[in-house]
Amino acid sequence: xxxxxxxxxxxxxxxxxxxxxxxxxxxxxxxxxxxxxxxxxxxxxxxxxxxxxxxxxxxxxxxxxxxxxxxxxxxxxxxxxxxxxxxxxxxxxxxxxxxxxxxxxxxxxxxxxxxxxxxxxxxxxxxxxxxxxxxxxxxxxxxxxxxxxxxxxxxxxxxxxxxxxxxxxxxxxxxxxxxxxxxxxxxxxxxxxxxxxxxxxxxxxxxxxxxxxxxxxxxxxxxxxxxxxxxxxxxxxxxxxxxxxxxxxxxxxxxxxxxxxxxxxxxxxxxxxxxxxxxxxxxxxxxxxxxxxxxxxxxxxxxxxxxxxxxxxxxxxxxxxxxxxxx
Amino acid sequence: xxxxxxxxxxxxxxxxxxxxxxxxxxxxxxxxxxxxxxxxxxxxxxxxxxxxxxxxxxxxxxxxxxxxxxxxxxxxxxxxxxxxxxxxxxxxxxxxxxxxxxxxxxxxxxxxxxxxxxxxxxxxxxxxxxxxxxxxxxxxxxxxxxxxxxxxxxxxxxxxxxxxxxxxxxxxxxxxxxxxxxxxxxxxxxxxxxxxxxxxxxxxxxxxxxxxxxxxxxxxxxxxxxxxxxxxxxxxxxxxxxxxxxxxxxxxxxxxxxxxxxxxxxxxxxxxxxxxxxxxxxxxxxxxxxxxxxxxxxxxxxxxxxxxxxxxxxxxxxxxxxxxxxx
DNA sequence: CTGTTAGCGCCTTCAC
DNA sequence: GTGAAGGCGCTAACAG
Numbered sequence: 029x030x031x032x033x034x035x036x037x038x039x040x041x042x043x044x045x046x047x048x049x050x051x052x053x054x055x056x057x058x059x060x061x062x063x064x065x066x067x068x069x070x071x072x073x074x075x076x077x078x079x080x081x082x083x084x085x086x087x088x089x090x091x092x093x094x095x096x097x098x099x100x101x102x103x104x105x106x107x108x109x110x111x112x113x114x115x116x117x118x119x120x121x122x123x124x125x126x127x128x129x130x131x132x133x134x135x136x137x138x139x140x141x142x143x144x145x146x147x148x149x150x151x152x153x154x155x156x157x158x159x160x161x162x163x164x165x166x167x168x169x170x171x172x173x174x175x176x177x178x179x180x181x182x183x184x185x186x187x188x189x190x191x192x193x194x195x196x197x198x199x200x201x202x203x204x205x206x207x208x209x210x211x212x213x214x215x216x217x218x219x220x221x222x223x224x225x226x227x228x229x230x231x232x233x234x235x236x237x238x239x240x241x242x243x244x245x246x247x248x249x250x251x252x253x254x255x256x257x258x259x260x261x262x263x264x265x266x267x268x269x270x271x272x273x274x275x276x277x278x279x280x281x282x283x284x285x286x287x288x289x290x291x292x293x294x295x296x297x298x299x300x301x302x303x304x305x306x307x308x309x310x311x312x313x314x315x316x317x318x319x320x321x322x323x324x325x326x327x328x329x330x331x332x333x334x335x336x337x338x339x340x341x342x343x344x345x346x347x348x349x350x351x352x353x354x355x
Numbered sequence: 356x357x358x359x360x361x362x363x364x365x366x367x368x369x370x371x372x373x374x375x376x377x378x379x380x381x382x383x384x385x386x387x388x389x390x391x392x393x394x395x396x397x398x399x400x401x402x403x404x405x406x407x408x409x410x411x412x413x414x415x416x417x418x419x420x421x422x423x424x425x426x427x428x429x430x431x432x433x434x435x436x437x438x439x440x441x442x443x444x445x446x447x448x449x450x451x452x453x454x455x456x457x458x459x460x461x462x463x464x465x466x467x468x469x470x471x472x473x474x475x476x477x478x479x480x481x482x483x484x485x486x487x488x489x490x491x492x493x494x495x496x497x498x499x500x501x502x503x504x505x506x507x508x509x510x511x512x513x514x515x516x517x518x519x520x521x522x523x524x525x526x527x528x529x530x531x532x533x534x535x536x537x538x539x540x541x542x543x544x545x546x547x548x549x550x551x552x553x554x555x556x557x558x559x560x561x562x563x564x565x566x567x568x569x570x571x572x573x574x575x576x577x578x579x580x581x582x583x584x585x586x587x588x589x590x591x592x593x594x595x596x597x598x599x600x601x602x603x604x605x606x607x608x609x610x611x612x613x614x615x616x617x618x619x620x621x622x623x624x625x626x627x628x629x630x631x632x633x634x635x636x637x638x639x640x641x642x643x644x645x646x647x648x649x650x651x652x653x654x655x656x657x658x659x660x661x662x663x664x665x666x667x668x669x670x671x672x673x674x675x676x677x678x679x680x681x682x
Numbered sequence: 683c684t685g686t687t688a689g690c691g692c693c694t695t696c697a698c
Numbered sequence: 699g700t701g702a703a704g705g706c707g708c709t710a711a712c713a714g
Contacts, residue, residue: 036685041709051683068490074410074465075707077401078690084463092445094430096423103421106447115460118419118445120433133442136411137464138401163395245631278631304572304605306633363701368693380699402691405706 033063040064044071074138083138085115086327090145092120096271097297097314101145104320112324114140121147131161139165141327146171148213166330168339170323172219179330179339181322185296188312188345189223192266192294195310195347197231199355201264201292204228207276208268209247210239220296224266236262243272249279256283261291264353270295270302273309277352281306292353298345308350315343360390367391371398401465410465412442413654417472419447423598424624424641428472431647439651441467448474450540458488466492468654473498475540493657495666497650499546506657506666508649512623515639515672516550519593519621522637522674524558526682528591528619531555534603535595536574537566547623551593563589570599576606583610588618591680597622597629600636604679608633619680625672635677642670 030037035056042050043060063069077083088105090098102118109116119134121144142165144158158167159177167178174180196204206224208214214221216237228235240251255261267273273295277287287293287307295302298313326339357364362383369377370387390396404410415432417425429445436443446461448471469492471485485494486504494505501507523531533551535541541548543564555562567578582588594600600622604614614620614634622629625640653666 037707038686038709039684041707042684045709053683056684065487068487070462070489070491072405072465072707073463074401074404075690076463076709077465078399078405078692078706079708079710081690083401084460092429092433094426096426099421099423099426102419106419106449109447110449115446115463117464119442120436122433122437133411135397136400136442137444138399138404160392160395162397164397245627275631278633300572304602306605364692365694365702366700368691369700372693378699383699399691402706403693405690405708406692406694408706 029063029067029069032067033060035060041071077138082140084113085117085137085139087134087137087139087142088116088118088145089121089134089142089147090118091123091148092118093122095269096299096301097269097316098146100299101316101320104317105143105324108320108324112328123148131157135162141166141331142168143323143327144169145323146173148173164334166327166334168323168326168330170319174340176340179326180341181319181326182340182342183314183319184219184342184344185312185314186219186223186226188296188314188347189220189266190227191345191347192296192310192312193224193227195349196264196266196292196294196353197227199292199353202231202233203236203262204233204264204266205236205238205262206268207238207240207265207272209242209272211242212268214268215239220266220268238262238265243269243275245275245279248272248275252276252279253283256280256285261285264292264294267293267295270297270299270309270311273311273352274301274305277305277307277309288351288354294353296345298348302348302350305352307352310350310353311348313346313348315345319343356390356394356396359394360387362387368398404465409467410442411440412444412464412466414461414464414466414469415443415445415472416448416461416469416474417445418450418475419445420449422596423626423628424596424643425473427626428643428647431644432470432651435647435651439655450475458484462489468493468658469495470650470654471496472650473500475500491661493654493661495650495653495657497646501667503667506653507668508646508653509667509669510641510646511546511669511671512639512641513546513550513553515623515641515674516547516593517554518672518674519637519639520551520554522676523591523593523619523621523680524554526619526680529558529560530563530589531560531591531593532563532565532589533595534565534567534592534599536569536599538569539595541595542566547593547595565589565592570596570602572602572606575599575602579603579606580610583607583612588612591619591621594620594622597624597626597636597638600638600679601628601632604632604634604636615678615681621680623672625675629675629677632679634679637677637680638675639672640675641672646670 030040043057117137122130170181172185174182240247273293295311298311302309302311330336357367370384444464449457497508499512501509567574600620622636622638625638629636629638657663
């Protein structure tokens with residue numbers, strides 16, 4: 029490349045890095061640019077990263093298994109990255125898989141820092157491993173799971189769950205069931221479930237779970253129609269997430285159960301559709317924009333100053349009450 | 356690190372690369388592993404990539420602006436990557452932004468190959484630029500846009516659009532409008548629109564567009580309610596995508612218009628919800644699983660053999676007829 | 683303004 | 699089985 033442009037590697041570097049602080053003869057620059065175009069030459073990013081000691085890349089670690097909430101968070105991160113000069117590389121963290129292998133893979137990408145989003149039930153494995161696997165890379169976790177040993181922007185879903193339960197109880201519901209996929213780790217665990225349990229026990233009520241196999245339309249339908257036909261539907265469902273709640277609402281409506289009157293529904297996350305459903309759905313909305321903004325701030329601080337002290341913050345979700353749980 | 360383990364860099368490399376072909380004393384191995392754990396040492400991926408000449412990373416270039424269809428594709432790619440030993444780094448290609456800057460950023464990630472998905476209206480800039488920016492990196496585009504100069508797995512949405520129109524026309528619809536966001540580049544362009552135009556002109560019918568500002572619930576509502584109140588609703592809407600069609604259906608239903616009887620609706624993409632909507636929605640389903648599988652195959656072939664000839668294939672979407680366009 | 687030199691951290695080759 | 703040397707492609711520092 030340098031040869032083709034009749035110049036040295038250093039000059040090529042100066043031109044192609046777009047440096048304005050070093051004066052370069054217009055003619056030389058043109059020669060370099062043309063040679064690059066002819067050869068289809070692009071600087072090797074790995075070599076660049078090695079030399080510079082930084083990559084300009086922030087890794088976003090998350091599960092890419094589809095969910096609307098994750099999509100919204102991704103979208104938010106995307107728009108925030110546009111205004112700062114970092115590339116943002118999303119890598120899939122598969123929680124059902126072998127963690128170590130997953131992390132090994134994620135660490136193949138040379139990074140200036142990592143944001144780990146809702147790395148859910150692998151959180152134990154994750155935080156301890158991430159300490160071991162990448163303790164020197166700036167790291168912030170955000171979402172429902174965190175470790176006190178690392179910087180984080182957490183969302184206190186247990187508090188959110190308790191808000192939701194207080195609302196359901198204060199509007200007279202007594203038979204309240206927790207609704208989650210039986211194949212999920214959140215079946216009978218996690219902050220949402222803990223909030224549910226605490227509230228039911230404090231109220232002296234019997235706990236109950238409704239567990240479709242997954243949150244697919246079919247499974248939810250099968251689960252609910254069985255309960256409807258046996259006339260055993262509870263007075264309220266605390267649904268693990270909004271997508272499940274939305275499907276519930278559609279299914280129940282087709283089964284002749286009126287959401288908001290015959291049964292109350294509450295979801296988690298705060299995705300857009302809850303507002304526009306046939307019957308708008310009450311939801312525990314996660315403050316994900318603030319979460320993203322803070323996580324990026326925290327990470328920035330760590331990147332600029334590797335010895336930056338821990339930054340930890342817990343956000344509280346907001347209960348948005350709508351018709352699906354009308355009094 | 357080598358010092359801490361009382362050994363040489365070469366041995367550290369042999370241990371940490373997990374090589375089984377080179378015999379290493381169990382004790383030495385243990386010493387290295389422990390030193391690594393104590394120091395929290397991780398091999399520098401950039402240096403590795405530079406030495407090895409490969410990174411084990413495949414870049415997925417796409418817009419991360421949220422859409423359900425993109426989410427499903429991402430999910431499909433994710434599950435396919437699990438079974439092959441590549442990391443998969445998703446980088447946002449912003450089409451509304453300055454292309455060159457976007458590509459510059461995406462190219463900061465050291466990659467063995469690139470899959471570009473639906474890099475839509477930037478396709479011209481994109482393919483020409485990608486030739487210039489990364490002509491030597493194995494590259495496959497997949498989705499609705501492609502360049503004949505590169506390998507691709509395309510989806511012929513124009514053919515899909517014509518199928519949809521043939522169906523609407525054959526079921527007696529005459530006043531058919533094309534429905535897209537006025538702020539989108541697909542407002543009056545792109546393969547979907549071309550198919551619409553061709554069909555209408557062949558049938559000797561007057562073209563018409565309905566253009567809400569965006570595909571948000573509010574904008575669609577404003578657009579449709581205006582038409583309803585003026586009693587000017589067409590007999591059918593060809594909606595640019597399923598998400599828009601689903602919102603249309605909800606809005607129309609609230610406005611007292613019965614979908615499938617008073618008006619026909621057809622969407623594009625084939626997302627799951629179309630099947631479970633109040634009135635199931637007719638859609639031009641994109642064969643995205645096949646698309647992903649082929650794109651990965653093609654890329655693999657190129658990675659393994661840099662001089663592999665071009666591989667190009669055009670897939671045809673499938674029209675799924677449901678109640679929203681019942682005869 | 684531009685070329686030369688050295689080193690980033692790793693892995694491969696070749697000795698021992 | 700293990701260490702020493704060299705080079706991957708780039709850029710900062712230093713000459714000229």
